[in-house]
Every structure is written in C-alpha cells, then in structure tokens.
Amino acid sequence: MPTALTKESDVDVLIVGAGPAGLMCAMALARAGVNVRIIDQRPAKVAAGQADGIQPRIVEVFQSYGFADRLFKEAVQVHMAAFYNPGPNGGIERTGRAPDVTAPTARWAFEMALHQGGIEQIFLDSMASNGVEVERPMIPTAIQLSQDESVLKDPKSHPVKVVLKDLGAPEGSLDTEVVHAKFLVGCDGAHSWVRRQFGITMEGEQTDYIWGVLDLIPDTDFPDIRNRCAVHSHNGSCMIIPREGDLVRLYVQLADKDVLDAKGRVDKSRVGPETIMEVANKSLYPYKMSTSHPIDWWTLYIIGQRVANQYSVHDRVLIAGDACHTHSPKAGQGMNASMNDTHNLAWKLTHVLRGWADLSILKTYEFERRKYAQDLIMFDKKFAALFSGKPRTDDSDDGVSHEEFLEAFQTFGLFTSGIGVHYQPSAIVDDRHSSYASKLNVGQRLPPQVFIRAADSQPVQIHDLCPSDTRFKVLVFTGDTTNQLQLKNVKALAEEMQKPEHFYERFGHGNSSAVFELLAISSADKMISNYTDAPTFFRSHWSKFLLDDEDMYKRAGGGGYDAYGVDPNGAIVVVRPDGYVGTVAPLGGLEYLDNYFASFMVPSS
Amino acid sequence: MPTALTKESDVDVLIVGAGPAGLMCAMALARAGVNVRIIDQRPAKVAAGQADGIQPRIVEVFQSYGFADRLFKEAVQVHMAAFYNPGPNGGIERTGRAPDVTAPTARWAFEMALHQGGIEQIFLDSMASNGVEVERPMIPTAIQLSQDESVLKDPKSHPVKVVLKDLGAPEGSLDTEVVHAKFLVGCDGAHSWVRRQFGITMEGEQTDYIWGVLDLIPDTDFPDIRNRCAVHSHNGSCMIIPREGDLVRLYVQLADKDVLDAKGRVDKSRVGPETIMEVANKSLYPYKMSTSHPIDWWTLYIIGQRVANQYSVHDRVLIAGDACHTHSPKAGQGMNASMNDTHNLAWKLTHVLRGWADLSILKTYEFERRKYAQDLIMFDKKFAALFSGKPRTDDSDDGVSHEEFLEAFQTFGLFTSGIGVHYQPSAIVDDRHSSYASKLNVGQRLPPQVFIRAADSQPVQIHDLCPSDTRFKVLVFTGDTTNQLQLKNVKALAEEMQKPEHFYERFGHGNSSAVFELLAISSADKMISNYTDAPTFFRSHWSKFLLDDEDMYKRAGGGGYDAYGVDPNGAIVVVRPDGYVGTVAPLGGLEYLDNYFASFMVPSS
Structure with a gap:
C-alpha cells in the first residue's frame, strides 16, 4: 500500500459550511473574482423543509446580485396576516387582518417563502457560473491561527492553517489536505466546529417553549389558510405560514410532557406528525384541517436565543449565520440574518484582498452584525413570549390581547423585515452631513x-x-x-x-x-x-x-x-x-x- | 447509383417560411401540441439588421406566451419621441417632445426594438422546448389543393399536397418529399411563392419615396440620439430610432437620381453607407454625427403599400405576414402585423384540429386581419406622405407643420401601437350585451x-x-x-x-x-x-x-x-x-x- 504524501495548498478565503450563510458568502466572493473554496460535511444539499420566510430586505439583496427573478418564479408570496383569538362560542374567531410585513419602503412589501434547497440552488447556480462548487462531504479536523502580530497584520499573509478531511475519498487514497488561508469564514451552524475551536461562547438561554412544525397540503374550511396566521386559542397557540404550491407550514405549541424524556430533552419518538395535526385541530376549532397527501417534512424544536460573544478572531477567522446567533424560527429571522451576515462581510473581504481597503474594515463586520443579532434576540424574546402566552379573554385579564399582539407584530415588523436595519456610525458609516x-x-x-x-x-x-x-x-x-x-x-x-x-x-x-x-x-x-x-x-x-x-x-x-x-x-x-x-x-x-x-x-x- | 423512392408523409399544419409570421405560427401551434412542420429556404436565421420596433401589443402577446422577459433583457426601450424642424438659423431645432407611443392602456406603454435574429431566437427556443425545429434550407416546388367539396369540408382530410425539396440534402440522396397537409400557411414573405401559386394578387401601389437605412454606433452632439426622432429639414427628412446597446438606426430620404438606374430601379451599387451618413449630416445640421465603429448593416428601399386580395384559399391554404401586406418600415408595423396575423390564426387552427371548432371559424382570420392591413395601409400612406413632405416654414406655407405632424403621430399612435386594434362583429365577436x-x-x-x-x-x-x-x-x-x-x-x-x-x-x-x-x-x-x-x-x-x-x-x-x-x-x-x-x-x-x-x-x- 503506497503512503500518500500530504497535500498542501493556499487559498484566499476558505468557507466552512454550505448553508445559506456560507453559500451567500461563497457566491458573493466568487462573483467578485476572489479565490475562494467552500466545504460542507453533508454529502448533498438540503432537499425539503427547514428555514423560514424570505424577508423583504433579502429579496432586495437577491435582486442586487441579479437573481430575485428566481424567487418570483419559485417562491410563494405572503401578503396578508390574519389574527385569531378565542371567540364567544368556545372556538376561535378572526379578530383582525393586516399586511404580513410592516415595511412601507420595501421594494417588495411582502414576505416570500421557498424551501431551503431551492434557495441553496440559486446560490449554487450562480457560483457554478463563476466556477466555484461546494466540496463535499468534507470536514475540517484541525485549525491553527498564527500568533505572530506581523503575520496577522500583513493582508497578504496566510495565517490560518486548516486540515481538511475528504469524507468521500476512496478507501486508501489521500483524504487529507492542509490548507493555508488568508481568511476563514465559519458558517458551520448552531453547533459550529470553528466557533468551538476558538472558545467563542454563546450568550443567552434556551426557552421553555416547545414547538412542533410540519409542512402539509391541507384540506380545510379555515378561510385564512393562504395567509400567515397567528392563532391564540384556549387550546394552545398555532401559526400558519403558506408555502410554495399548495403547501402550508404549521407551527403548534406542544406540552412538555408530550415531548420531553425523563432527562428533559426533546424526544422525537414520543410524538409524530399526527400529534401535531391533532394539536392544530384543537387550536383551530371550530375549523377543521386534514390532509390526503403524505407529510413532506416535520420536526420539533425548543426555542434557543443566543449570540456569540465575538464574531471574529483577529479579523482572520470569522463566524457567521447560525454559528453566531440562533433564534425563534417563527420570527422568520434565522436564515435572513445569516445571509445578511455574509452579504455584509463579503465585500469587505474583497476590498481587503484587492488591497483597496485596510484590514481594519473587517472590524465593522462584528460591530454591525453582532449588534443586529442582539437586537433581534431582544425582539425575538418578546415576540415568542407574546406568542406562547395565554390569550386574554373575559375570564383571564392577564392574557395577551389581540391589540397587544398586533402592536408588537407591527412595531417589530419594520425590524424583522430587514428594511429597518440601521448600522451605527463607524469608519464606514458617517452621518455628520x-x-x-x-x-x-x-x-x-x-x-x-x-x-x-x-x-x-x-x-x-x-x-x-x-x-x-x-x-x-x-x-x-x-x-x-x-x-x-x-x-x-x-x-x-x-x-x-x-x-x-x-x-x-x-x-x-x-x-x-x-x-x-x-x-x-x-x-x-x-x-x-x-x-x-x-x-x-x-x-x-x-x-x-x-x-x-x-x-x-x-x-x-x-x-x-x-x-x-x-x-x-x-x-x-x-x-x-x-x-x-x-x-x-x-x-x-x-x-x-x-x-x-x-x-x-x-x-x- | 440507386434510385431513390419518393418519400411521402402527412402533417396537420405545414408552414412555409420562418420569418416572424411563420415562427409565431409554429411556436403557438407547437405549444398547443399540434402536429406542425415549418420549412425555410434560408440555410440559417437572420443575423443582424432588418425588422423594426416591437409595439406595445406585441409585448403583451409575447407575455401571453411567457417570454416577454426575454424582450426586457435583450431589447431596447423607446419612451420618448422628439420632433425637429427648420429653425431660424439655417439648421434644425427641436419643436417638441412626446411619448413615443400613444397607448394609455398598454401594459407597457413604450416601444421596444430588437434585431430580427434576436426575436426569431426567442421563438426558436420556445419551439425547441416543444420538439419543433425549422427544416432548412428547404423549399416547396409544387402545390395542389383538392377541388373535392366533400374533402375540403372534412376537417380530418389532408387536401393540400406539397412537394418539398431539401436544398441541403447530400448530392445523389433523396431530396424530395411529398407532404399531405390538413392546412398550409404561407409565411414566405413579400414575394410569396404560395401566394403566386394560387394567383392571389396584391392591391396597392409603390410610392416614389426612396430611403436609405443604416445601423451605427454614433458619436454625436445631437441631444435626442437615444429618443425616436422625426427630423424635417430643408435638406431632407430623417428618422432616428434607438436600438440595442449603443446602436442607433437612421432612416434618410434619398434623391431619385442618387439611387435609381436608367430603368428606374434601385441600384445599391450607386450609394453606400457613406452617402446615407452624408445625407443624415445635412439634415441634422447644426448637429454632427460620425462613427468610429464599422457599420453593422445598411440597405435601401422604396416604400410599397399593398394588401393581398384574399388571405385564404378554401380555408385550407392561408397566407400571413409580408405575403399578404407590405408597409413603410418607418411606421414600424411590418413585423408586428405579421406576428399578430398568426397569433390570430394559430388558436383557430388548433380548435379546428381538435374538433372543438367548426372549419368556418377560419373565415374570421381573413375577416379580421385583412381589414386591419387595409386600415394600416391607409394610415401608412398618410404618414409616409407627411414624413416625406417638405417642412412648413415662413417661406413655404404649403409644407407640413410640426402641429400637423404631431397630430397625425398621436392620432395614429393608438392604432400603430397595436392596442387599438378592433375586430368587427362576427361569429366570434358579439357585442350585443x-x-x-x-x-x-x-x-x-x-x-x-x-x-x-x-x-x-x-x-x-x-x-x-x-x-x-x-x-x-x-x-x-x-x-x-x-x-x-x-x-x-x-x-x-x-x-x-x-x-x-x-x-x-x-x-x-x-x-x-x-x-x-x-x-x-x-x-x-x-x-x-x-x-x-x-x-x-x-x-x-x-x-x-x-x-x-x-x-x-x-x-x-x-x-x-x-x-x-x-x-x-x-x-x-x-x-x-x-x-x-x-x-x-x-x-x-x-x-x-x-x-x-x-x-x-x-x-x-
């Protein structure tokens, strides 16, 4: 058996993780002609489910890269939100309707939704036209960042040394490679390996809200099934978000006892899509919902709201997306914030690599995006509490009223739409005139x-x-x-x-x-x-x-x-x-x- | 040498000629799943030049087939028209500006322009997705229509017998084919072979106006070079139409003596693009126009305005496009009218072939489209006369005034935009309620x-x-x-x-x-x-x-x-x-x- 030599190579930017954050980064850098590689541990892209709505600002960003037309062809549009609360007859009744997004200046003032695989494909197609592909399945196994100040300050240096392992390499062939990168971007998700290598910690907590989610093609007499609905009932809360074609996504709140095992962890074997449908039907009474199609996708989760304490190590190793912030999916922010992270980062990296901008510009990445994530989580907590709270009724004065919920929905709407994001003064934001x-x-x-x-x-x-x-x-x-x-x-x-x-x-x-x-x-x-x-x-x-x-x-x-x-x-x-x-x-x-x-x-x- | 047997085949619709009329017809029938073939004598599609603006109605029609987006990507838009007339200082001056099209209800209220090859490619791509290609170079050499009434009245019969010759067939191989068609559509241009086989005559006359046309990338100080311009000067008339990219099309009126040979025929060897540029510069004085790029395309023509006396032979052989009407290109109507002819015809043929509609529906094709061509030519004559006429000045009271020209431009605008086309009552148009x-x-x-x-x-x-x-x-x-x-x-x-x-x-x-x-x-x-x-x-x-x-x-x-x-x-x-x-x-x-x-x-x- 021949002994394989170690493969070594240089790259300007190495991206770890090909979810929305990593793909946005790779696409933007590839378009700019930057020498970039992107790896992912999964052997193939996500096929169905996952991810949430596409907010108005991200549609504008997609347009700025020239592919919003793909969204208009493939994604669903959500224009109206409807609100349901307990009615006098034991069931729910509609208490109001409103625009789904609060974004009067948005170029497209509505939300869209497309399954994550569809979004990823848009990026992959653009990258392919610039000759960049995701290398998969491949993982980093070791990483080292130079401690030499002069190396770190030289924008031409390659201070990040990473060992990659090709999980798809044939048995016995060379499956490791040492890569020397000028910059490494960790987009490797909530359990980020990159983040952990540098001891970056996540700040924040996990909530007690447990939710079941499923995608279905519904048969129903519920009149707002093609609108986004926030349903508060005496039998739990439920959210409906229309999806592509005739699909609809349901979010229902589950009781701890139904889903937690003896150690308090979510146990997916204890519930199934039938449970979620059953809970949804209780919330939606007197309306009925069933399906005659197979369930495409479903899952359970506990809301966790956390932000990394730093986004960057010496401006050479940067993290983005779920690697540095996690949210309640119902606010529809995770994927949007992730893509906006690397949209913010990519041009700064490009300018540094071309020798146009000083390395210090990269400090604005953490400055701008970490602040946003913190604000987002503050909102997320309020919204999740309102949403999971008991509805106010004649009998229960301390519950959440329709007016209270609607106000929060709209106040935060400008923020969650991405349109209201406001970066504070810095080297690149100067508002004195x-x-x-x-x-x-x-x-x-x-x-x-x-x-x-x-x-x-x-x-x-x-x-x-x-x-x-x-x-x-x-x-x-x-x-x-x-x-x-x-x-x-x-x-x-x-x-x-x-x-x-x-x-x-x-x-x-x-x-x-x-x-x-x-x-x-x-x-x-x-x-x-x-x-x-x-x-x-x-x-x-x-x-x-x-x-x-x-x-x-x-x-x-x-x-x-x-x-x-x-x-x-x-x-x-x-x-x-x-x-x-x-x-x-x-x-x-x-x-x-x-x-x-x-x-x-x-x-x- | 082996003797080739005669090849024989059946087809529902045979289209002769793959210009805009023939391609629109083939595309529409192919989309509808109709058994269709289309032949053309040219070995390849048109590359540059030819054809005129794309009028608002045709953009709507393209959209109805799902490919207006191609126009928005590839074609130029023309929003403004500018009018120039003799000024006090011997040169021209701007006398007004107006919308380029008069079409307040148009979904897209402007004109577009794309070279004919680009338009043809849109049709060819759509046809290819339905498995239909132009067979070329191929010509019909003989045609025979059954005289048997019962055959003609049976929508399932194949009463048209055509002999086709494949001009690209290798020497010595079988190059002829006898095709039996239910319907034949002659879209074979102004000198239509199909029309002549059935002795259909063209009514109308040739005018005395001789025009030179060329496409160029101009260097100029003329401020309306990206608008459509009608320029009347003491040194002749000139029209400017913006085209794709930085191209501009110039139309200039030429003197008989410059272009006619001893027999009164246009002699292209007597003038060149330099002559056209020289005449344009005289009209445009005091503005200057030159070019530092090669001239893409140029031609000369005499305006002919004629309509065929019939569009159909027993509703089995039909003619469309230039085969039944020719116009002044400056009115930008030829290609638009041609495509609208077969847009009108294709669904009627489809309904007959599916057994849904009676053969008699085809009578409405000639009824609707011949009337339109006649109206168009009436307008065309007036417009061409106004355009070629002397401008009115203080010295010449009998010339065409700016107001007179602008009024004609706008009155006929709704008509030329295609938006105002009004089909009269018939079996398929009933306005009683x-x-x-x-x-x-x-x-x-x-x-x-x-x-x-x-x-x-x-x-x-x-x-x-x-x-x-x-x-x-x-x-x-x-x-x-x-x-x-x-x-x-x-x-x-x-x-x-x-x-x-x-x-x-x-x-x-x-x-x-x-x-x-x-x-x-x-x-x-x-x-x-x-x-x-x-x-x-x-x-x-x-x-x-x-x-x-x-x-x-x-x-x-x-x-x-x-x-x-x-x-x-x-x-x-x-x-x-x-x-x-x-x-x-x-x-x-x-x-x-x-x-x-x-x-x-x-x-x-």
Whole structure:
C-alpha cells in the first residue's frame, strides 16, 4: 500500500459550511473574482423543509446580485396576516387582518417563502457560473491561527492553517489536505466546529417553549389558510405560514410532557406528525384541517436565543449565520440574518484582498452584525413570549390581547423585515452631513426610488443601478442642470473630482471606475433637459446621467429629491457596496469625502 | 447509383417560411401540441439588421406566451419621441417632445426594438422546448389543393399536397418529399411563392419615396440620439430610432437620381453607407454625427403599400405576414402585423384540429386581419406622405407643420401601437350585451388590470391569468359575494352552469377545463371576504377566485369593475384565446353564452 504524501495548498478565503450563510458568502466572493473554496460535511444539499420566510430586505439583496427573478418564479408570496383569538362560542374567531410585513419602503412589501434547497440552488447556480462548487462531504479536523502580530497584520499573509478531511475519498487514497488561508469564514451552524475551536461562547438561554412544525397540503374550511396566521386559542397557540404550491407550514405549541424524556430533552419518538395535526385541530376549532397527501417534512424544536460573544478572531477567522446567533424560527429571522451576515462581510473581504481597503474594515463586520443579532434576540424574546402566552379573554385579564399582539407584530415588523436595519456610525458609516439628504438614514439601506435616464427617459430603479458588484456608488445629485448657474457649479465639481488629490483618483488604484460607480441625478425637467449638457465626467456612458422626473406616462419616477430630502442645491450620497448609505456630503464637499474614504481605504500607490 | 423512392408523409399544419409570421405560427401551434412542420429556404436565421420596433401589443402577446422577459433583457426601450424642424438659423431645432407611443392602456406603454435574429431566437427556443425545429434550407416546388367539396369540408382530410425539396440534402440522396397537409400557411414573405401559386394578387401601389437605412454606433452632439426622432429639414427628412446597446438606426430620404438606374430601379451599387451618413449630416445640421465603429448593416428601399386580395384559399391554404401586406418600415408595423396575423390564426387552427371548432371559424382570420392591413395601409400612406413632405416654414406655407405632424403621430399612435386594434362583429365577436361591461370594447384586447387573489391577497395581472393557452377565458364578475343576496345568485349560477345543456359542459368535449378557464372576480372587500364562501365551482383551485381590491400596501389593484364598466350586479366576460374580448353577458345570461359558443363550436359528442 503506497503512503500518500500530504497535500498542501493556499487559498484566499476558505468557507466552512454550505448553508445559506456560507453559500451567500461563497457566491458573493466568487462573483467578485476572489479565490475562494467552500466545504460542507453533508454529502448533498438540503432537499425539503427547514428555514423560514424570505424577508423583504433579502429579496432586495437577491435582486442586487441579479437573481430575485428566481424567487418570483419559485417562491410563494405572503401578503396578508390574519389574527385569531378565542371567540364567544368556545372556538376561535378572526379578530383582525393586516399586511404580513410592516415595511412601507420595501421594494417588495411582502414576505416570500421557498424551501431551503431551492434557495441553496440559486446560490449554487450562480457560483457554478463563476466556477466555484461546494466540496463535499468534507470536514475540517484541525485549525491553527498564527500568533505572530506581523503575520496577522500583513493582508497578504496566510495565517490560518486548516486540515481538511475528504469524507468521500476512496478507501486508501489521500483524504487529507492542509490548507493555508488568508481568511476563514465559519458558517458551520448552531453547533459550529470553528466557533468551538476558538472558545467563542454563546450568550443567552434556551426557552421553555416547545414547538412542533410540519409542512402539509391541507384540506380545510379555515378561510385564512393562504395567509400567515397567528392563532391564540384556549387550546394552545398555532401559526400558519403558506408555502410554495399548495403547501402550508404549521407551527403548534406542544406540552412538555408530550415531548420531553425523563432527562428533559426533546424526544422525537414520543410524538409524530399526527400529534401535531391533532394539536392544530384543537387550536383551530371550530375549523377543521386534514390532509390526503403524505407529510413532506416535520420536526420539533425548543426555542434557543443566543449570540456569540465575538464574531471574529483577529479579523482572520470569522463566524457567521447560525454559528453566531440562533433564534425563534417563527420570527422568520434565522436564515435572513445569516445571509445578511455574509452579504455584509463579503465585500469587505474583497476590498481587503484587492488591497483597496485596510484590514481594519473587517472590524465593522462584528460591530454591525453582532449588534443586529442582539437586537433581534431582544425582539425575538418578546415576540415568542407574546406568542406562547395565554390569550386574554373575559375570564383571564392577564392574557395577551389581540391589540397587544398586533402592536408588537407591527412595531417589530419594520425590524424583522430587514428594511429597518440601521448600522451605527463607524469608519464606514458617517452621518455628520446627513442634513444634505435629510430623509435618508445614513447606515440604513438606500430606499428604492425610480429615476429616469436623461438621454432616453427610460425609468430605472436606483436599486438596479446599485448592484452588489463591490463598487462604492457615488450618487451626485446635481440640482437643476438646466439652470446655468447650477450647471456651472456642477462643471466645476466634475473638474475638481478628477484631480489626483481627491478620493476618486486617490483611492482608484489606477482604475477608478472599478472602485467607484459614478451616477449623476439632476432635478431638471425631462421635456427641456439635454443630456449632452452634463459634463462628460458625469456621463461616461449616456445611461449614467439621470433625471428626477416621471416617465412619459407618469407611471413611475419623480419625487426622488423629496423622498431622499436632497438639498435643491445638490448633495453627494455614497452607497456602500452592500447597498447601505455610507455617508452624505454637500455638493462641494469633496474634502469631507476624501477623509471618509481615507479612514478605511488604502491610497493608490 | 440507386434510385431513390419518393418519400411521402402527412402533417396537420405545414408552414412555409420562418420569418416572424411563420415562427409565431409554429411556436403557438407547437405549444398547443399540434402536429406542425415549418420549412425555410434560408440555410440559417437572420443575423443582424432588418425588422423594426416591437409595439406595445406585441409585448403583451409575447407575455401571453411567457417570454416577454426575454424582450426586457435583450431589447431596447423607446419612451420618448422628439420632433425637429427648420429653425431660424439655417439648421434644425427641436419643436417638441412626446411619448413615443400613444397607448394609455398598454401594459407597457413604450416601444421596444430588437434585431430580427434576436426575436426569431426567442421563438426558436420556445419551439425547441416543444420538439419543433425549422427544416432548412428547404423549399416547396409544387402545390395542389383538392377541388373535392366533400374533402375540403372534412376537417380530418389532408387536401393540400406539397412537394418539398431539401436544398441541403447530400448530392445523389433523396431530396424530395411529398407532404399531405390538413392546412398550409404561407409565411414566405413579400414575394410569396404560395401566394403566386394560387394567383392571389396584391392591391396597392409603390410610392416614389426612396430611403436609405443604416445601423451605427454614433458619436454625436445631437441631444435626442437615444429618443425616436422625426427630423424635417430643408435638406431632407430623417428618422432616428434607438436600438440595442449603443446602436442607433437612421432612416434618410434619398434623391431619385442618387439611387435609381436608367430603368428606374434601385441600384445599391450607386450609394453606400457613406452617402446615407452624408445625407443624415445635412439634415441634422447644426448637429454632427460620425462613427468610429464599422457599420453593422445598411440597405435601401422604396416604400410599397399593398394588401393581398384574399388571405385564404378554401380555408385550407392561408397566407400571413409580408405575403399578404407590405408597409413603410418607418411606421414600424411590418413585423408586428405579421406576428399578430398568426397569433390570430394559430388558436383557430388548433380548435379546428381538435374538433372543438367548426372549419368556418377560419373565415374570421381573413375577416379580421385583412381589414386591419387595409386600415394600416391607409394610415401608412398618410404618414409616409407627411414624413416625406417638405417642412412648413415662413417661406413655404404649403409644407407640413410640426402641429400637423404631431397630430397625425398621436392620432395614429393608438392604432400603430397595436392596442387599438378592433375586430368587427362576427361569429366570434358579439357585442350585443356590451353594456354589462360598458367600458370594455368587445373585439378589442382585454385591457390589463390588477386584481388580488381572494385567498391570499396577492396582486395578479389579469393578462397573466389569460395566457395564450388556446382556452377561452370565462371571467365571471360575481358582484359583492359578502352580500348574502348576491351570493345566492352566484351560487345559483354555479349550479346552473354545470348542467350539461349549458356551454361549459356542452362544448367541453369531456374536459371542460381544457376548453375553458373559469375565473371569478368578486367586488368584495378583502378585509372581510372569506374565499371559502364562494361556490367550489368558481374556485377549482384557491387561486382562481379573485377580488377587485387593492393589495395590502395599496400599490396595485382596485377599481377593476369601474375600469371595465362592469355592472355592480355582475357580468360574464368571454376572452378569446388570443386575448380579445369575444363577448359580454349579464350574470344570468347563460343562454346567450350558449348561443355565442354554438355559432362556431362543435358540441361534445
């Protein structure tokens, strides 16, 4: 038997775990042309069940990567929520209906749902088009991070040494490999091996709520079966979430005695899908639900709400997704938060690896995403308690009333939709001049807005002009360019911006248009504006000069300056590569922008 | 050398010619599962140039077949038109801007453009998914139509005998085939071989206007280069139409002496793209246009405006597209009219071949499409004359004024957009009860309208629920189903409609849902409506019961009863498989509908 030599290799980023967080990370890095590998211990992707709704912000993020259309083809949309409470006749009755999400500025103001395998396939297809595949089944067996400060501070070093074992390797063949990575991202789930290797602890507790979940195609007379329903009854709580095709997901609360073994652990052998159906039917009385189809998927869980005490080890080993936060699935946040973690991380890694950004930018990953997870868990606890609590009735005054529940549902809706996520000031979020675009929240995602192209009056959604392509978007709101005085200012700005001392050239690394996307937006009237009047610097292509005006049939566009609160004399808005407003400056505020970028970017050499 | 035997075969439909008319026909029949073959004399599809804009109605038609998304990805959109006339300083000046199309009810109220090869590829891809390919290069060499009345009247007969020659067959191999077809559709262009075999003549004349056309990527200071422009100058007329990417199409009027040979025929050797550019630059003065890219495509033509005196021979041989009408390309009508011809024809052939409709339904093809071509040519003449006429100036009072041209542009806009096409009363268009949906025009295409699904409040575009799937769409406007009295009427209707003597069963051929798509639309308020209240007949699936209400964020939907002028007590609207309103009836008007369908459909045996 021949002795296998040890295989060794280098990689820029190694991702451990190919769930939603890992796949989002691998997809985004692969698109950016980063040298990346991703491994997973499972021999194949998830087939059915698992994961929850797709929140409005994630649909926007998917769109920014160019594949929201897949969701519109494959996922179900959930527009309405219905609330049921105990009625006078012993059964439940509907106490109200409301929008399923509270997200008035969302580009798509509804929730979607698609089974996790479907979501993973979208990522896998995109990765394949960039030549990246998940290596599976493969696990890391040892990991070591250099302790040498000078190595850790050199962005070109490979300080992470990982031993990988190929579980699919034929007997007797070489099945281990030593990989030297510049960065390692642990997306390996709630029981994260990566997290445990570095002794990162999870903070928070497990609750006492035990839930049964199942997917079914229902036969029922329940009139809200295609809406998201929160049902409080004297016989327990139950949640209904519509899924793809005719499927529906049921969440029912189970009694401890039904599911726990002698040691207080969930024992799946003690209950079955029939139990869950039986409990659901009790909650839903006087309505009835049955199914004539096989049950696709079901499970039991205890809600655990925990956040890792750190997300990063020396900014070289980072964890994301369930590896650093776990939630109540009913809030529909786990998968969304996980994908948003690595959406936040991927462009920062890319900028560091290209030599554009300083390593320190990676500190903002933990700063921004850990805060979000903590807020999320605070909400999650409140929501889970309200949901699992007894309903208020004439007999029980201390229960949860419909009004109380609805208020919580809506107050937190903006947050859970992902739309309201607000990153606090840091090197990459600077709000000191926010008054120049007073209705934009620096640190929040740029709200959608339709403008028209000056050259051809075609309406365009600003989100579609700000894709996740790793570039900073510099939106120059020029004011009214048919006003000759204003046009003179704009021409002066164009001239100044091209000078080597200012950010566009200074941090452009010899190819400014690869680092920055420059769009100009005039408040001129389309009927008299000539796009040829704008300085050529602001129309490197004719499609890049926009107007804040309605399209020819007044069906879209207009009111963008007002919606963003942009000063009529203009402003410059910097949108981060992940779609969040990084900073706002007055039209003449080039020096301020120079300083903003200097705080985290590396000047061209 | 072996003597080849004659190959003989049967086919339901043989299409000659794979341009836009032939491909639309083949695609639609292939989707419907019809036994169809299509041949073309060219060895490969068109690569560049040719064909004109894609009008709003054709975008709707593409959507009805499920591939408008291809247009949105690949085609350019044209939203604005600009008009130029002689100015005071010897050059041209802009006299106005307007929407490029006059089509307020269009689902997409703009023009698109995509090179003919791109359009053909969309059809070819769809056909391939149904296993149909163009056989090429192949030509018909002889054709014979049975004169036997009993054969012609038997829808199962194969009265058309065609000899085909495979031009790509290897030397010495069998290259001819005798095909017996139930129907033959000649889509073989302006010089149609099929048309000539049956002595069908073209009526109309050739004009004296000679035009040069070229596609280029322009370098120019002309501010409307990305808009459609009609330029009248003292140095000739010129039209600009934006195309895909950075391409622009130029149409310029040429002087007879420059392009005609001694016999008065267009001589392409006498001019080149440089001549066209030179003439364009004279018209556009003081603006300049040049190009630093090779010229992709250019041509010369004389406008001919003619219509065939018949479209059909015994309803067995039919002609479509350029084979029966030719136009001025500047009106952007040729390709659109051609595709609409076979969109009109394909479902009728399908219904006859399935034994659902009487052969006589095919008479409506010529009735509807020849009238349209005649109207089109009447418009075309006026428009071409206005366009080629001298501009009016202070010195020349008899020229065409801006106002005159703009008025013609807009008056005819609704017609040229394809949206205003209005088929006159016939067996399949019956408007006697149109007052029950007073704002619908029976014989016009159903206007787009967003409703919401009662079960889940998801907004849906009624156009997307009325795809080109060969089914008649029966839209039952139920009135307010939360009104118990009205609900009683609706339940009674549901019960009655299922009886064998009424059209749904009588013409259902044992599978009514394959012949008819049944959708119910209630005017109930979504906040109190329960979809489970509707009779199950009107919700064979939960998605088929709709409400005329806004979505949860009031972004879409609502006002459909008003927009269609539907009686608050309800109405039934029948939409033909091609999207045109066939008839309207009162909610209780089953007998009237029975008679409507009886006038062209064959009862179930």
